[in-house]
Amino acid sequence: MNTEKMKINGGIITDKLAETRAFYMDQLGFQVTFDSDWFCLLHCPGNPKSEVAFLTPHHPSQGELFQKPFKGDGVFFTIEVDNVDEVYAKIRAKGVNIALDIRDEEWGDRHFAVTDPNGIGIDFVTHNPRS
Structure with a gap:
């Protein structure tokens, strides 16, 4: 495994996609890498390689593993x-x-x-x- 080419992006499945997008962009200054009505990928200001994703639950394009919403802890x-x-x-x-x-x-x-x-x-x- 060539670890020099690895990159990790975290993701949260949420019913609050619009509120989450607005919070990270308006309050924290994150910028859009990719955006749709069911998924958004945002990056830190000035660092397009430092990203976090947010996904709506139960989207038909996603497998069962990516269906359940985050419960808010941990x-x-x-x-x-x-x-x-x-x-x-x-x-x-x-x-x-x-x-x-x-x-x-x-x-x-x-x-x-x-x-x-x-x-x-x-x-x-x-x-x-x-x-």
Whole structure:
């Protein structure tokens, strides 16, 4: 297996496709890689290779494995940023509910978290490893 050519994209099956698309684009600045009425693939601002997909449940084009909607527990995303304080200020200014206020961790990271319309935790972090 040639791991140098691997790429991973996460995907969430959701009844809230429109709300999810709007949240990631309007509140977090994600951009469209591909979009339809039943599926959207979005990428991080400035990084078209860092993507997440959202799919409506029970779509006839999908096999049984991709039919059931996400139940809202046990999933999180981490988004690494150069300046978490700047991102925090921008997201707060947009009125996004902050689920975990900005803080420093003993291992050196500085981060905060929000939740998307599906209940997925999104952790914004700047890694500052301690020596």
